[in-house]
Amino acid sequence: MTVPRTAPDPRSLHERIAADLRDEIMNGDLAPDAKLPSTARLKERFGASNATVQKALQLLKDEQLVVGRAGAAVTVRNHRQRTLHPAAYMAPAEPGHPYRWLTEVPGPGERAHSRLLEVGEVVPPTDVAEALGLAEGGTAVLRRQVLSIDDEPVELVASYYPVEIARGTPITEFRKVKGGTPTLLADLGHPPVRSVDRVSARVPTQEQYAVLRLPGDLPVLRTLRVVYGAGERPIEVSVMAKAGHLYELRYEFGVEQGTQGLP
Template sequence: MARRSDPRPRHQQIAAELRAEIMSGALRPGEQLPSTAGLVTRFDAANATIQRALQSLKDEDFVRSHAGKGVFVRDKQPLVVEATSYKSPGPHGYSYELLEVTEAEPPNDVAAALTIPDGDRVIMRHRLLMHDGDPVELSWSYYPLHVAAGTPLAARRKIRGGAPQVLADLGFPERHFEDRISVRQPTTEEVEGLDLPPDVPVFRQFRVVYTDSGRPVEASILIKGGHLYELSYRQAADSENSPGAVE
């Protein structure tokens, strides 16, 4: 028995059902959706409700209309973003815009992750990641002043080899990182920067990079739209820590 009934308007419920089928592959790229009449029968809903549901999916680029033919699932699969590594400009259609580089007071979670004392400032690099010309991710990366001041990390220009290379050259090679993933509704800046349709949530990826002796040298906030992208993680098998391992 359901613990709580779904309070959303009926058109949002229907859009959610169709969206889930598209993302799972039950409705394949290029496949034609059932007719409006067919959807009215399937969901026991009014024609206007079905049209509102389809319009939501069109706004999110899940489906497209072809005049006189019908409504079809988008041709492309969801873009899989490798969550365990940063995408650098170059192959596979990725590029980025550097939006801002400044000295700033860090957000509370960043200050705690980097063990920055109250009142101290950091170097912040704000970027927009693109894929084939479409916005994919807004990021804010923070570095302690004693690490980044006077280095390419503090300069308002793109970095050849990326921040990991600069940190390695400074004697702070990346040894491991930790990610926290959450989902929330976007801010106005995120809606506008990522060109998000209404009511689409975002992934918030909070990453802390550690160097030798577990010392944190970078904290990043990475924001991606939740409607067209999937995060991919890989982990090598570890017999000592894998499920079912015997102590």
């Protein structure tokens, strides 16, 4: 069998250098607090000029993956990349406790907070409408917010709720919901039973680019989450976006008997 020839990479050399170094940072080959190879070694490795190497390093600095200044060693930032565990914060919070994301995601010494951006009844995007089982032109109640750790925006979240569940409840009010909407839904008689995530990499929208303070055209991780209540009724559909170069999602699954492996 003949392996097709790989097409040449059309990106500029400094972008290709940054891509290779970024991958080594994100997979752990360049560990937190580790020094990057010297400019001389990077020039030799990539066949690049000093100016090209410096442009590549500036990209990584803009992405908050490395720190350093001209004439000094460049090191990997010690808190990248952050792994998020969605299953840890999807259940309703305990009585009197805040939304689980705010307590489960931050590390030691960090403070998480949310900022509400929009609440209203809207016609949702097509994939959300389909997940909610809405007729064409049907509406849902939207709550849009940004979740942050300290001063860093982490996730832009747009959550949609069936109007027959949300109307007349705090879901429709422009204020934070104590314990988060999973807790409120449970209190309203709609506890979450099952959740399905669809995760994809997307080029950021203009809003995502601005709200998440993205440094360039790096992708965002977009999660379309459908939360089901009793009888497989969708009670919440959320679209969540986070910087793909700073965060990863971790899911754990049991292996059922009879599951077939990949060839």
